[in-house]
Amino acid sequence: MKSPVVYSVSIDSLNELFSKIKDYEISVLPSSYSYKTASKCLSEPIKDLKSIFDVEICAYVLNTVSGNDVSFGTIFERTTGIIFPIDSESTSGQVSLFEMEDTDKKLKNAAGEALLVAYAANVQARQIEENKLTNLLYMIEFPLVLTLDRIERNGMYVSKDELTRLHDDFKTRISEIEKKIYELTGEEFLISSPKQLSNVLFEKLGLKHGKKGKTGVYSTSAEVLQSLYDEHPAIPYIMEYRALTKLDSTYAVGLIDKIESDGRIRTTFTQAMTNTGRLSSTEPNLQNIPVRSSEGEKIRNAFIAPEGRVLVDADYSQIELRLLAAMSGDEIMCEAFREGQDIHRRTASGLFGVPEEEVTSSQRAAAKTVNFSIVYGVTEYGLSQDLHISFQESKHFIESYKRQFPKVTSYLDSLKTKGEDLGYAETLFGRRRYLNELRSQNKNLREFGLRVAMNTPIQGTAADIIKIAMNRVNKALEEKVPSAKLVMQVHDELIVECDKADAETCSKLLIEEMENAVKLPVPLIADCGIGDTWLKAK
DNA sequence: TAGGTCACG
DNA sequence: ACGTACGTGACCTAG
Numbered sequence: 001m002k003s004p005v006v007y008s009v010s011i012d013s014l015n016e017l018f019s020k021i022k023d024y025e026i027s028v029l030p031s032s033y034s035y036k037t038a039s040k041c042l043s044e045p046i047k048d049l050k051s052i053f054d055v056e057i058c059a060y061v062l063n064t065v066s067g068n069d070v071s072f073g074t075i076f077e078r079t080t081g082i083i084f085p086i087d088s089e090s091t092s093g094q095v096s097l098f099e100m101e102d103t104d105k106k107l108k109n110a111a112g113e114a115l116l117v118a119y120a121a122n123v124q125a126r127q128i129e130e131n132k133l134t135n136l137l138y139m140i141e142f143p144l145v146l147t148l149d150r151i152e153r154n155g156m157y158v159s160k161d162e163l164t165r166l167h168d169d170f171k172t173r174i175s176e177i178e179k180k181i182y183e184l185t186g187e188e189f190l191i192s193s194p195k196q197l198s199n200v201l202f203e204k205l206g207l208k209h210g211k212k213g214k215t216g217v218y219s220t221s222a223e224v225l226q227s228l229y230d231e232h233p234a235i236p237y238i239m240e241y242r243a244l245t246k247l248d249s250t251y252a253v254g255l256i257d258k259i260e261s262d263g264r265i266r267t268t269f270t271q272a273m274t275n276t277g278r279l280s281s282t283e284p285n286l287q288n289i290p291v292r293s294s295e296g297e298k299i300r301n302a303f304i305a306p307e308g309r310v311l312v313d314a315d316y317s318q319i320e321l322r323l324l325a326a327m328s329g330d331e332i333m334c335e336a337f338r339e340g341q342d343i344h345r346r347t348a349s350g351l352f353g354v355p356e357e358e359v360t361s362s363q364r365a366a367a368k369t370v371n372f373s374i375v376y377g378v379t380e381y382g383l384s385q386d387l388h389i390s391f392q393e394s395k396h397f398i399e400s401y402k403r404q405f406p407k408v409t410s411y412l413d414s415l416k417t418k419g420e421d422l423g424y425a426e427t428l429f430g431r432r433r434y435l436n437e438l439r440s441q442n443k444n445l446r447e448f449g450l451r452v453a454m455n456t457p458i459q460g461t462a463a464d465i466i467k468i469a470m471n472r473v474n475k476a477l478e479e480k481v482p483s484a485k486l487v488m489q490v491h492d493e494l495i496v497e498c499d500k501a502d503a504e505t506c507s508k509l510l511i512e513e514m515e516n517a518v519k520l521p522v523p524l525i526a527d528c529g530i531g532d533t534w535l536k537a538k
Numbered sequence: 539t540a541g542g543t544c545a546c547g
Numbered sequence: 548a549c550g551t552a553c554g555t556g557a558c559c560t561a562g
Contacts, residue, residue: 193560194542215541215561222544246544250557276554278547285556288546296545320547320553376552386552444550455553459547463554491547491554541561547554 033072033117035145036271045149055117057141058124060272061133063434068273072117079120079127136429140467141271147474147486148269148279154485155264156286156534157497162302163256170248177241184234191241194220207231243295251290251299258284263306269489276456277431277463278491287490291535303534309483310503313537314510314528315493318343319462320375326520327428327457328411332404337522344368350404351397370397374408375458377451412454419453427460428518465517465524466492472513481505495534503530 034056039045055075059065064078073084128137182188187204189196198218202209207228209218218224222242228235258265267286269279281287289303290296305311321343325333336346341356348359348367359367366387373383384394402409419425423439424432433456437449470489477484477496484498484506494514498506507528514526531537 190560192543192558195561213542217542219542221542242543246558249559250545254557270555274554278554280555282556285546288544288556290545292546315547373552376554379551381551383552447551451552459553462547493547539562541559543557543559545555545557 033075033113033120034070035149039149045146045153049146051138052142052145053121053125054142054145055121055124056272057145058121058128058137061137061141061431062124062127062131063432064124065272068270070272072120076116076120080123084116131432132430133432136431136464140429140464140471143471144271144467147470148271150474151486151488152266152268154487154497155260155262155266156303156487156495157264157306158255158259159302159304160256160259160263162304163252163259163299166298166302167248167252167256170244170252174241174244174248177237177244181234181237181241184232184237191238192245197238201228201232205232205234243293247290247295247299251296255284255299255302267488274463275433275452277427277460277467279463279489286488289534291538297535300535300538301533305497305532308500309497310500310530310532311487311534311537312484312496312498312503312506312510312528312530313493313534314496314507314514314526315490315538316462316466316514317525317527319465319492319524320458321371322520322522322524323428323458323461323465324375324408324411326522327461328405328408329521330405330407330411332406333408334522344371347371347401347404351400366397370401374401374412375455377412377454415454415457416450419450425453425456425460427457427464429461429464431460431464433460462492466494466514469514469517470494472517473510476509476513477506480509493538495537 033054035052035054036056055072056065056070059070059075059079062079064075066074066078076082076084128134178191181191185200185205187200189200191197195215195217197220198209201207201220202218208231210224210227212218222239225235225239225242229239255265260266265284265286267281268283269281271279273280279287290299303311321333322337324330325337333343336343342364344364344367345356345359347370348354348363349356351367351370352359352363354363369387370378370383373386376382378398380391380395380398383389383397384391387394387397389397415425419435420438424434426432433452435449435453437445437452440446440449466489470486473494473496474486477486481498481502483502484496486494487497488495494510496506496510507530511526511528515524517524529537
């Protein structure tokens with residue numbers, strides 16, 4: 001491993017610097033403490049950059065990022081315990097170093113900033129060693145900074161024509177449905193206002209309501225509407241109105257606005273934000289493009305490969321459940337995965353006490369829900385709500401599950417104890433999430449903390465693994481398939497765009513790099529598809 | 539700006 | 548007696 005470049009700064013020279021900053025009225029501009037802030041100012045990525053030390057990413061791994069505040073001043077103070085010499089508010093209106101005209105001032109600012117960044121980096125590097133986060137930081141997160149920069153610059157190609165057609169279609173249908181709702185309720189009101197809709201449904205029409213929210217308005221959520229489906233003829237139309245306006249505003253119109261002149265949409269990944277180690281995607285969010293409904297599929301179909309090219313889409317098969325098996329060491333679940341069994345069918349067989357061949361599709365669906373819910377830190381109540389079953393049945397399912405996979409149960413219990421003892425949860429690669437909730441006086445918060453203690457090692461380890469896979473895929477494609485580029489990550493899924501002739505090569509490469517990203521007691525399986533749209537490739 | 543709602547894994 | 552599954556981001560309304 002190459003060691004990162006870290007400049008050493010003594011506290012004396014730092015103090016001297018502070019006084020000079022005051023003397024010369026030089027301001028420190030926090031613009032180059034992270035690769036991303038620097039990269040945004042460049043038209044091309046920095047060439048030949050083999051290693052970096054990114055203070056923002058380091059702060060994230062050390063849990064010194066507070067909320068979504070990744071400003072250098074905050075990171076500096078939380079890392080060093082020294083008050084940042086420039087008030088954060090005073091820097092907000094200033095031009096970035098890269099845009100500054102006055103060369104002399106630019107140099108002075110850059111020098112001042114570099115010293116502060118280098119000092120913070122020096123402190124961080126020591127903290128990383130102390131907390132055994134060296135591999136996570138240098139082998140996963142730092143390389144990922146460059147991988148993500150590539151993906152963001154590549155962008156996803158979309159059909160503006162298709163999105164426009166969809167927008168026109170949605171627009172027409174929405175206004176028809178709107179009229180229908182006014183007729184059927186005998187009232188013209190703002191359907192998109194939960195408050196007004198609640199008034200019409202529960203006050204005027206007197207339909208049976210559920211719970212009130214924080215503002216004292218009865219919920220009009222999809223779940224409530226579904227339960228009222230046959231109670232009034234307007235309800236189905238309201239549900240369709242909701243679905244279509246969502247697709248139109250967030251996806252049709254929202255995405256059209258983000259298409260750049262080369263026909264591509266470029267998201268921004270946030271690498272230093274989530275509590276578990278996952279990425280997030282913003283402006284636009286390309287990690288929540290519809291797929292679960294037939295209308296939603298049409299949006300996904302508008303993500304296309306340019307002429308002569310294809311999309312190759314690979315996703316991990318049940319990675320979180322495989323990790324639950326591997327990390328708990330439950331022999332029964334591990335064996336099921338090693339034998340290539342359908343895990344949901346296997347679980348259903350145990351839950352309903354029938355042979356695997358006789359498991360019905362609804363039994364399998366219920367078992368699938370139970371499998372997922374276990375990873376979330378299930379409660380009897382939560383499961384009963386989700387499956388629309390009684391509390392007793394739900395309790396029976398959970399107890400039966402625990403008997404079927406005994407080591408999963410003891411593992412989850414051990415995670416709770418560990419969280420309470422250490423004050424944090426950790427992933428297989430040592431990523432930490434501190435569990436301040438466990439010290440709360442509030443029982444609900446404490447219970448939330450326990451669920452998080454169980455969930456974070458699973459969700460977070462999955463996040464670590466796909467990050468490793470992304471770095472491997474990015475590197476392998478660069479070396480072996482020049483036409484190919486990574487264009488998206490959606491938590492357990494990677495998408496590559498390449499020349500048609502290279503599709504099979506890419507597919508094999510993705511599977512190879514994803515499945516072998518890490519060695520576990522159970523196999524990791526990646527499924528891969530090829531198509532000329534995102535929908536068809538999946 | 540906060541809450542409600544809903545899109546995804 | 549109470550609230551009740553993990554992680555996100557965007558859009559809309561209302562105060």
